[in-house]
Amino acid sequence: MSISRTTLLRQCQTSLLAAICLSFSPLSFAQTPRGEPGSVLATPPDMTYFAQQGDTLSSIAKRFTDKAPNWTILGKRNHIADDRAIPIGTAILIPLELLPEEESEAKVLALAGNPTYKPVNGADTPLAIGTVVKEGTQIFTGKNGFITLSFPDNSRVSIPSNSQISFAKLRKTKYTASPRTEISLLEGKVESHVSSLLSNKGRFEVRSPLAVAGVRGTHFRVGVTAAGTANEVLEGGVAVNNPALKKSTGIILPAGKGNIISASIVGKAVDLLPAPKLSEQYLLQVRPTIQFLIDKSEAATGYHVQVSRDAQALDVLTENTFKDTRFKFDGVADGAYYVRIAAIDQYGLEGIPLTQAFTLKARPEPPFTVQPKNKIRSDKTDFVWTEASNAESYHLQVANDDQFKDIVLDQSNLKDVQFSSDAIKVGNYFWRIATVVIQKDGKSNQGPFSDPQAFSRLPAQTGAAFADSEGKEISFNWAAEPGQKFLIQIAKDPEFKTIYLARDTSAAELKIQRPDAGQYYIRVQATDPDGYVGAFSSTQKITIKARWVDSDGNAISTGGGTLGTGF
Template sequence: MRSSSGSKTFRISPLKIAAFYTLLFAVTSFAKAAEPVVVNANTIDTTALLVTPSTISYRAKSGDTLMAIAERLTPNRSNWVALAKLNHIRNDRTIPIGTAIVIPVSLLHEDPSNAKIVTLSGTVNINAANGPALPAAVGTTLEEGARIETGNNSFVTLALSDASRIALPSNSQIKLTVLRVARYTNTPLTEVTLMQGRIESQVSSLKKNKGRFEVRSPLAVAGVRGTDFRVDFHNGEMATEVLSGGVAVALPQRPAALTLQPGQGNISDAHAVGKAVKLLPAPNFADYQAVQERPTLHFKLVPNNDARSFRAQVATDPQMQNILTEISSNSENLNIPGLADGSYFMRVTAVDKLGLQGIPRVDGFTLHARPEPPYPLQPKGKSRGTPVAFTWAEVADAQAYHLQVASDEHFSQPIIDEPAIPSTQFSTEKLALGHYFWRVATIADKDGKPNHGPFGDPQSLQLMSALQLPKLPDATDGPLSLSWPSEPGQKFVLDIARDAAFSTLYLTQELDTPEITVPRPPNGTYFIRIKAIDPDGYVSPYSTTQKIYFGSRWVTSDGSPLLNSGGITPAGY
């Protein structure tokens, strides 16, 4: 072969020429295999997709390339490499028409999702991702980046697009860090950052749709595939408790250290993921009162030596989504104030020595505490003689009161049952000496109808014989000696007056013994009474008043005093 200058001639054998063209063809073919021919991605028909919970499938058409498919159906056209490997396609130029190109959720576009407030009580502060405050109200929609903070005894529950629930108890703070769904499949992709306090999650199953739900704290990550679990972040530790499903726990940027199974929990810190621990069983009640009749609820649990405390929450629904109040108690006694009358549900857990909450139990109860019963005044513990006067404090807006007296504290057969007493007292002489119980309830108006409140606590009553002075003579001309029956430890007060109303007292004497000798007073008519003070402080009513005349008097032939229109006829009359 001669060059273009004509100065030299090069000779190349036919074999070398053939080898050159063979190499050129191979290089060209390799370049075409590594870089598919690009067609317009907008020609991909997304209406023909076959959507499953965790994938989409696209049927290839004439002229389709993996790069065009990746550019249209995934966030990055470089995903064509992963599609080729996943679908076992070696030559992008020769995709048979009708081939199903499967794309997993992990390669799909992520679209914004949201959460909605479904229940709320107390003080809840919400800020959008860009800072402005959002209304804390049922129905408010929250988007990715929103921050939520609950105050003391405050609660909020969020519903996600897949019906998962996030409940935030008191004194907690979270950020909705990721709130998205995969395009076409609507697979949820959720990440919540717990900055303080607790979060309780009920996550719809993610096994089929390959979704993601993670709760992160500065210490660890808890990831699930559908479960009911709790996370608590306090004092440099993260507690994770699993009630159903499984939760993988890991330190940030590290693989999962362990997967907690149902009924397990653990404590993680900045250095390590703690080992799995069996959660305490659900507490039992010593005596469950399904109807509560006092404004402060009272429940008593069976002691558990492995529990350092107990936690109780009250809600209006059995799913415990609309929580109204919660308490923590270091004893088996749960006292919960501040609820209106109505029907409720209570969830109780035992907290172990690590601080992990155990398996919960949920029970329903009814609160019927209004109108409140009146405060009982008299009698207190005992009474002497009849009539017996029952008195109680007045209740505002009361229309009437219901009094019951029985010989047993369960009032199975009331001896006295007065259902509509208009005042705050009632007297009776129907009771014989003995031991009784009495109680009072308030009746008020509610929506134009009588509303009978609960009875007050039963009051014990020991009815004893009345204190009596011995029969005094009608008159005497000397000192007066008195004695009367008594009980051990009693003290007495003796009154002698010039008038029956005891407005003009001649003598008032406190006595340690049941006897007294009174020196002869000036002539005249006097009135005498006594009362007893028992060792327990009970003060009896005064005895029946007796009248006596001091001084000389005329008598009849049988020794009886001679009477005139003014009474006894004194000597010298």
């Protein structure tokens, strides 16, 4: 005869059934699981087994707990007084802590550098993505190594450089795979992202020479330092203790707290330093050397910086500890990454990390700029740069501002390493150059521009004005600015291969003895007070005419002017 829940609750009010009613859980009324005889079902904090023909509590205890005497515990848990035959299909609750343990494993999810591992009775072997490690395995990350391991329950453990750990226990319960993990931290640090173990009664511990950190599901770090064992909790809560101390002094560290455990004391919980602040200007990196600059924290003694492929810093490419607030990394390929920065306090505890996504687009690298530099004096502006490897073309820009918001010249598809323009007027400018290459897929790829180079376009040097006075001397003069010095050249050919005269002067004029009749070419070059040597002025042609002279060398003149030779 079936009894409704309402009737049963009414009967529970009598003293005769009170004790029975106290043993009923909500699962007993409407949530009793059902399953095929002989099957099991995870129902934390128990495992439910559905009896099959011939089962007794003793046989069930022997089969699932390896100990037949455990039938008494099963009897109490299931309110069965005798070790008797169990009806087929009956749901028997078996506490998870009674289940035997079996071998588990961890797998390499990500790594950097050259970490190695040493299995039990094995030799040191390089680790690789996908390597499976078992209980008793030791792992060494080395100077530039980093490794992240994944577990069957999706927990993750990251081991940074210069660290050594061993898996003192790497097991799981039979039938329900409840984790039983114990990591011995011998040197360095370990960071753990542990999936919740509350429902499956799992255990996860990190043990160092001075401390034990036990969790039921959290995100925390444990490190071996000169002062002792450093514990830092980022999520959840961690129970920490030093088992060697006679008195029970363990404490629970909540999120945002940390402490140091030494040989003599379990340190009090202290606040972890807040996440540093990073300017948005570093979201796009355009140089092969990655750089970051954060606001200085007066409470920080240093900073731990990691560059990773993921926001959780499970796949770290490179990392380092810095004293200053500027951080630099080399050897990273173009791509999308994350930087994670944590301040380190006076106790050696790492604080709450800042995680920021950024993009590195530094290739193809721009050429080195050659000219113009600072200023020019020329009718045309010549831009010159070095040749970049594998360049298909170049992209040149000139602007009125260093942010290139007001562009006055934008010239792409330049095949040579120089370009001349007469469109640049007198004024102050900035210029930059970028490399364009052809990728394997046939698409063009322009790299970042070079750093902006400032220059001033000054009025071109004027040529030397010449007036033939018909005397023994001829003179030239030209426009000048205060403090300038000049080089004036006179040649017999427009290419200035045959120099007739070259003279340095600080005056903006030149007087020389009248040369022989003929065609001559003249140009002037100015040097500014700051040492800048300008371009030569445009070449001018002058004609020295033949003439009749007297015994003193003066020109013979008539009422109509100087008397020439007629040729």
